[in-house]
Amino acid sequence: MTATENRPWRGVLVATALPLNDDLSVDYDRYAQHCAWLVENGCDGVVPNGSLGEYQVLTPEERAKVVETAVSAIGGSRVMPGVAAYGSAEARRWAEQARDAGCRSVMLLPPNAYRADERSVLAHYEAVAEAGVPVVAYNNPIDTKVDLVPELLAKLHAKGYIHGVKEFSGDVRRAYRIAELAPELDLLIGADDVLLELAVAGAKGWVAGYPNALPAASVELYHAAVGGDLDTARKLYRQLHPLLRWDSQVEFVQAIKLSMDIVGRHGGRVRPPRVPLLPEQEATVRAATEQALAAGLA
Numbered sequence: 001m002t003a004t005e006n007r008p009w010r011g012v013l014v015a016t017a018l019p020l021n022d023d024l025s026v027d028y029d030r031y032a033q034h035c036a037w038l039v040e041n042g043c044d045g046v047v048p049n050g051s052l053g054e055y056q057v058l059t060p061e062e063r064a065k066v067v068e069t070a071v072s073a074i075g076g077s078r079v080m081p082g083v084a085a086y087g088s089a090e091a092r093r094w095a096e097q098a099r100d101a102g103c104r105s106v107m108l109l110p111p112n113a114y115r116a117d118e119r120s121v122l123a124h125y126e127a128v129a130e131a132g133v134p135v136v137a138y139n140n141p142i143d144t145k146v147d148l149v150p151e152l153l154a155k156l157h158a159k160g161y162i163h164g165v166k167e168f169s170g171d172v173r174r175a176y177r178i179a180e181l182a183p184e185l186d187l188l189i190g191a192d193d194v195l196l197e198l199a200v201a202g203a204k205g206w207v208a209g210y211p212n213a214l215p216a217a218s219v220e221l222y223h224a225a226v227g228g229d230l231d232t233a234r235k236l237y238r239q240l241h242p243l244l245r246w247d248s249q250v251e252f253v254q255a256i257k258l259s260m261d262i263v264g265r266h267g268g269r270v271r272p273p274r275v276p277l278l279p280e281q282e283a284t285v286r287a288a289t290e291q292a293l294a295a296g297l298a
Contacts, residue, residue: 007186008077008104009136009164010205011044012222015052015082017212017257018066019266026062030266032073034212037265041215045078046070047107047207049094051143052253055082057271063094067101076102080136084109088127095131105134107166107207112144118152125161136164136188138207150174154181166190166207167198170248175201192247196237199225209247210240213259213267213289217297239295242288251277258282259289263298 016038019030035046048066049055055063070079083094083106095106108128110121129135137156141147148156148165156162167174168190175187175198189198189206199206203226211218221240224233237244246255254277257267270276277285292298 005077007163007204008045009080009107009134009188010186012042012206012208012211012219013045013047013080013188014038014043014208014211014215015047015050016070017253017260017267018048018053018058020269020271022269024269024271026058026066027266027268028065028069031066032069034265035070035073038211038215039074039078041211042219043208043211043215044205045080046074047080047082049082049084050107050138050207051082052209052212052256053082054253054271054274055084057273064097064101067098067103071102077104079103080105080107082107082109082138083128084112084138086111086113088124091124092128092131095128095133095135099131099133103133105136105163106131107136107138108162109138109140109144110146110148112146115145118155121146121148121152122155122159122161125156126159129161134163135161136166136186137162138166138168139190140168142168142170150177150181153178153185157182157185164188164204170194172197172201175203192244193241195222195244196225196233199233200230209252209256210243210259212256213263213265214240214243214292214297217292236297239297240292243285243292246285251281255281255285258285262286262289263293 019027048070067081081098085091139148164186166188186204189203221236260267
């Protein structure tokens with residue numbers, strides 16, 4: 001059994017954008033094709049129902065069907081759904097739904113309805129871990145206001161509640177502290193624009209945004225970075241960074257969907273309350289995407 005089979009959250013897992021029809025209903029056929037296309041282009045799997053997948057504005061029926069569609073398209077071992085919810089019981093139900101659909105791992109934010117304290121965070125992850133499917137924590141203190149600092153991650157890991165962490169704080173120094181406190185906890189790159197820094201620091205995977213539009217070049221960048229081919233990695237990183245930095249912006253969903261449209265994939269519309277990019281934002285994304293196309297990165 002390979003490391004990726006044993007730890008299916010390793011490698012390049014794309015936090016998938018969700019294609020919508022003109023009436024803003026989910027286009028499940030197109031989503032299945034997108035998941036398959038990502039794997040064909042070298043990605044190791046997908047993360048449905050993350051922020052990029054607009055899970056917050058899906059109905060429960062849509063959210064479940066998105067997971068089932070991904071599993072049908074590429075197999076459950078390649079699918080790590082986001083199971084975030086305001087309540088621990090609901091998050092656990094989403095973990096059970098993912099487990100029953102055939103997924104072999106899930107990704108979980110800390111409680112995010114309020115600024116949870118450490119005891120609440122521990123209880124939340126304990127409750128979801130009881131679903132019996134390995135949990136990867138998602139640290140996004142910018143949006144959740146709850147920071148899974150290295151010391152807290154080490155406690156969660158020591159108790160067996162989490163097996164990895166998607167690190168989105170942007171503080172690359174944490175990689176080394178996490179490795180000291182919890183050496184068996186897998187660090188996953190959580191923001192596209194710190195990929196090289198966290199890869200060099202020992203990351204085991206990348207929960208990625210921009211491979212939705214540029215999978216092959218993104219996969220090449222990741223493997224060069226974690227493999228120590230820094231000449232290749234630095235060149236690609238410099239070429240892609242004008243796009244990768246959008247992953248850390250408020251408008252990341254709209255930006256990535258626009259890039260998908262430009263390269264000939266269906267990005268399409270977003271559901272409210274998200275609104276289209278401003279003209280100057282659209283022009284910036286369009287120019288950077290077209291520059292990537294001209295460089296042969298699509």
